[in-house]
Amino acid sequence: MTPFATFLIATLIKIALVLFVLLTSLAYLVWVERKVAGRIQNRWGPTRTGPHGLLQPLADLIKFIFKEDPTPVAAERLIYFGAPFMALVLSLMAITVIPFGGSVKVAGVTTWLQITDLNIGMLFIFAATSLGVYGIALAGWSSGSKYALLGGLRSSAQMISYELSLSFSVVGPLILAGSLSLRTIVDSQAGYWFHVIPKWNCIPQCVAFVTYLIAAFAETNRVPFDLPEAEGELVAGYHTEYASMKFAMFFTGEYANMVTSSCIATLLFLGGWQRPFDKIGSFDWAGYIPTAVFYALAVILLVFSLKRARLVERIVLPVFATVCILIGSLFLWTPFHDPAEGVFWFAAKVLFFLLLYIWIRWTLPRFRYDTLMEFGWKYMIPVTLANVLITGFIVAWRTGH
């Protein structure tokens, strides 16, 4: 096979894999959110469909597909239909350059756990996110309703404004790494201080880290920055007029954006797939953490299953438990362990961010629009700029230019 063919095939496989994993995880992210929300608000969240409502995403999907899909009379049809696709595609595009782990060797073909490694990956992500505005703005404009229009305007304004501080806060880590390739950036964060603290950017770049998180929240229109769909004033913002699958696309797009931004946060500030703990002497204890985690998960599931009265749960949960045990044991098998560990840590960190998102969403109130803009322009941008300057000076001073 020509190298190009192998490249093609490998890429296609990776794309399929990533897409599948991403979409399912998105679906279950919704479930997780609702569960967490329930717990935070002292209720159960979805419980009916499937054990602990585990089948809820499926049900939602079916509902979305079969709901009626009215089109407003005043709508600019072409754009009205195009906007959701645009939103979804653009939000998924960013995933392509995100590395989930180190390299893996399958059937004699070594490839990165990443759809493609651009030497300007970071810029590519910016490109994708900056285009993300179109989906929302056009949706708001094309649905021919004043609520939608205002929502669209607001969100596009908000995204443009916060894109700046987002990019600025990213520049710091980029300067430290001296590269735009995400893989290089991650590699630059390897190692530990005094064998304890990992050399992640979130420590020297703590300011950038915080500002990045805030900006990311704004970019993904999450609370406390979810002005575009401020129910109180704008009904549902730019997707007021959207229903069923088109709405689902926006929905998925948003969650995809969440995931993307969490991934970037992980890569830039939490050292990507680097493990947080150094080995003690020669003993690589941290290598067993995945196994431990999965085993613990299995135990929890089994305990739950014993308490449950319904037959389904009695069957289902042990099955999950066994799957967990299997995975955990797989981690003990080196050829799997080495690549998979990175993925594990990466996933863990991303999950951490996602939970943070959810947690904040159900904790904080919403900004007022003008205060939002003011905050973005008058505080975020100056702070991030200052951070860039200081970082630049320090690096220049260290490298002796």
Next chain:
Amino acid sequence: MERTDLHLWVLPLLPLLGAAVNGFFGKGRSRGVIGGIACTTVGLAFVYAVYLFFTASYAEHAHIEFIAPWIAAGAFHADFALYLDPLSMLMTLVVTGVGFLIHVYATAYMAEEDGFYRFFSYLNLFMFFMLTLVLAGNYLLLFVGWEGVGLCSYLLIGFYYLKKSAGDAGKKAFIVNRIGDFGFVLGMFLIISTAGSLDYDKVFMAFRGSSVENGMGPITIICLLLLAGACGKSAQLPLYVWLPDAMEGPTPVSALIHAATMVTAGVYMVARSSPLFVKAPDAMTAVAIVGCATSLFAATIGLVQTDIKKVLAYSTVSQLGYMFLACGVGAFSAGIFHVMTHAFFKALLFLGAGSVITAMHHDQEMTNMGGLRKKIPITFATMTIACLAIAGFPGLAGFFSKDEILWQTYSHGHAWMWALGTLTAAMTAFYMFRLLFLTFFGEPRSDHAHHAHESPRSMTVPLIVLAVMSVIGGFVGVPHVWGGHNEIEKFLEPSVGAPAMHVAGEASDAPAESDPTAERLFSLYAVLAGFSGIGFAYYAYVAKPDTGRRLSEKFHGAYQVLLKKYYVDELYDVLFVHPINWVSRAFLWHVVDSGVIDGTANGLADGAQAVGGVAKRIQSGLIRSYAAWIVIGAVSVLLYMTMVWAK
């Protein structure tokens, strides 16, 4: 030669500074401040001039101070260069010294006038230009000063611009001077074309070699043209007419500009150009004739004038005639000597007259005066001295200079000119003392005269100083025959040469000046002439006061002619002014100006308007049509490029 350690530029700069300060910031300042500034600048200039006189070395060869390049047109170069030699040194001293005194005088004289600051800024400006004129290193810069002083005299004559006569007088002075300047400019052109430069040293170098030419050679023409310029500036025949009218200006102006300094610029210029003149005997003769004629002519007019300043004006003209006579006969040093002495006593006379006029509440008619000698003793005393000086009373300044001139005239073989000169001397003495007697003796003929008061000290002090100078000023030029050494002649010799060497050839048969008895004799004649004039004046105006009237009735025609100044002004009116007016109005204005020039201008304007009217449609305000035009341009350019590249 380029030694800038003398800093000559300071001299003209100081008055310019004063002029600028007074002119720009003087308005509304107190008169003390303004006068202070004006006098200080000029005084400092004088002090520096004196310092230079004693310290600087310029005697053997002139010191040329290059300041900045000015014009560099091909081969022709003219720089801002200053030129210090005995001649310019002397002139500088006279100008600054007398100028300073007159400034001081003016602070009091003008005290009541409006436009005080204007007056003094003009006056300082005049000093600046005069010093530029005197110190200039080449004819062009000299011409700048020349025109500058002309301008200032115009401004100052017309200082009372609300008086029509003053304005007219100013214009007259300006225009008449233009005629002379025309000649001067032509002369400069000729100098350029012959000598290739205007710098004194180069020009003189160029002409030193050339032999004395008889008849109309280039040098002669140059000299005649320069003479024309000098005539204009120094009020010689036939261009003297402006000077009497110039008396419309304030008296200090008359004293400074129209007696002491500016009008002598012509003499200075001729003396400066002596290396040229000596090569052109015909031109010299012309100068001598002009001078002699003017002096006699003006003196005769002066006999009958009743306006005190007019009398002085005509006497100035005739004295200037003397100077020209001196230059004409080759006694340049004598001429300059007379310039100096004349500056003293004539300035003194004018200032005295001014003092009289103030005492008379600005009444200038001598017929209204009389008996003032008690009222204003200082003025009387000083003016007496001045009159004696100008009349050539032995031992006073005028005696030596005038005597020198007359002797030189004779000794260079111009006997009849000497005769006329002596006659003039007699007349001078007569009308000066006529003035003196009419003004100060007899009975007051008006109540102004009754209530006359002596002028303030700042006016009388300059009078006294000048009086002293008029007394002792002559001793720098005491000829050998009176036991002197004629220092001034030696002093000026580097600049203008010794009189003996002049007038090559024709002076040979003339009695050489190594004839003391003759010289004494001739000075005796001069003195006698002077005394006779004085005596007749005394007889006519003190002893038998109605003599004048009787004479004027007896020789009524001649009297009228003299009183009307030979009708020269009327003649000029008929000959030049009216024809020119007519031509200007009928042809130049109605045909050329309103027809041709305005026609062209309006035609162009209309044409532009018409074109614009059509072309403005392009500016439709529509961006897209602009874009279309742009595209058309691009298309055509590209078309051209393709054409070019096709080949």
Next chain:
Amino acid sequence: MLPNYIPAHVPISWYLILSAMLFVLGVAGFLLKRNIVTVFMSIELMLNAVNLSFIAFGFMQHTVAVNAQVFVFFVMVVAAAEAAVGLAIIIMVHRNRKSLNVDDIELMKF
């Protein structure tokens, strides 16, 4: 994404001609469109066409390749500034004249 190791064999002139076409289309937009914003956009289109030719030239002789890119970068920056100001102006115009039609905005004339 284009993999990095594919050799190039597209004649430069194609790029240039493409950019020429785009430029002409931009001019056409300028000439024919009536909405002022669209006219503005056609200017941007022209700029882009020129950028393309810049990059192509730079590509033709790789000594200047980077300079060409820097130049294009500058063009973009200026275009951004231009857009900011231009759009602000357009908003003002719309406020005052309630129209976006270039032909309605014709006060600046004789």
Next chain:
Amino acid sequence: METILFFVFAALALGSAINLIRESHPIYSALSLVAVMGALAGLYLLLGAEFIAVVQVIVYAGAIMVLFIFVLMLLNAEEEVKIDRTKIAVRLGYPLLVLLAVEIISVLRAKFPSEITSHADLLNGDNTREVGRMLFDNYLLPFEVTSVLMLVAIMGAVVMGKRKS
């Protein structure tokens, strides 16, 4: 392969450019302009200028065009009215354009025979670094000047935007 991509992008660019003119609604024109820019970004990638390609997307598509669309939405621009006050542009427009195109292309054909092809050594392009270096030492002054220009532009935009008519 590259040729194919070139044709794809070129076709996209030309098509969208034509659409820009054809569309009577500004927003559609704006979108087609975005498409042109995307296609151009692809072409830049083919020309080994990946930095410029991405910047093209970020700055042009992501910022400038968003601004355009934003304004269009703000002024809710509608179909353009079919009135023409300018004669010359309408009458001479098409012939002029044809002429222009023909001329430019002929000049290009004359000056750039199609033998000249791009050379590969640039295509493994990691010239972002070079661009940056170039930008910050050779072109430092222009860079600073443009930054000032930006500042001025921002001020101008703010001032004009704030003024209440």
